[in-house]
């Protein structure tokens with residue numbers, strides 16, 4: 001029992017991030033970071049920005065919004081840069097949900113959504129997945145809720161089609177639909193273009209997975225300028241300088257180098273598919289992931305044991321104890337060499 005914490009927050013159940021161990025070096029396949037470093041232009045931009053850290057950064061992040069607008073084919077007023085996409089999810093719950101407007105999301109999805117709902121006292125409707133772990137988009141039509149869907153979904157790696165997303169957005173015109181595209185660059189269809197057609201669609205992006213900037217904390221909300229203005233009002237009421245100067249510079253340089261990162265995403269996708277083939281040959285069952293991670297189970301070993309045995313061998317993956325997916329482990333796609341080490345460790349464990 002806390003001594004000073006407000007009763008409003010007395011029962012918080014905070015999000016538990018994947019381990020970031022410091023005691024030894026692991027092959028880190030547990031938090032979906034990119035195995036590739038930022039491009040040289042990004043490193044140089046960060047160095048240059050660090051020289052004027054005595055000054056506040058641009059609270060409107062204008063140049064960053066312009067750079068993002070060019071890449072995503074929208075207006076700068078349709079973009080809100082944020083301190084990691086977790087921040088825009090928080091802003092969205094603050095701006096668009098309350099005691100009367102709950103959240104609807106898949107039952108198995110990104111673990112931050114229930115945390116945010118609880119933080120803000122918003123009810124959460126968790127919709128079960130189909131037996132094959134896919135989302136049935138018909139479950140999300142005409143809800144009186146803010147709809148929140150990760151596409152591709154986590155930790156399954158499975159995506160809805162753009163036409164299914166559009167049906168959801170069209171049928172919920174009185175409510176906001178949040179499409180969390182953290183993993184879209186690894187093989188799914190983006191809904192960003194639909195933000196020009198529908199005023200109720202918010203697409204969120206992160207540079208943590210696809211653009212090698214997890215430690216810099218950078219994400220974006222992309223939506224109709226009206227929706228972005230609502231989110232910016234919340235942002236300016238909590239943290240006007242939410243994206244620091246070095247991260248703004250890194251983001252601009254990364255967007256100017258977008259081709260470099262899309263090529264990295266293609267490499268990760270190729271490594272993913274090769275690794276999936278190797279795991280299937282060893283008896284693993286996998287979802288048809290279009291993300292930068294694999295979701296795998298083996299009939300001979302429970303997920304938790306697999307996690308522990310890999311850890312002993314210096315390889316970190318993620319295990320979730322939720323009963324319906326407890327057989328599985330989520331494996332981030334690393335470099336080809338890291339995945340080779342994973343396959344060898346799994347052969348040993350299964351032998």
Ligand SMILES: *Cc1c(COP(=O)(O)O)cnc(C)c1O
Nearest residue numbers: 084085086110150182206208219
């Ligand atoms: C990683 C992840 C995020 C958060 O990314 P940050 O930008 O690092 O905060 C959001 N949604 C999903 C589905 C994720 O997997």
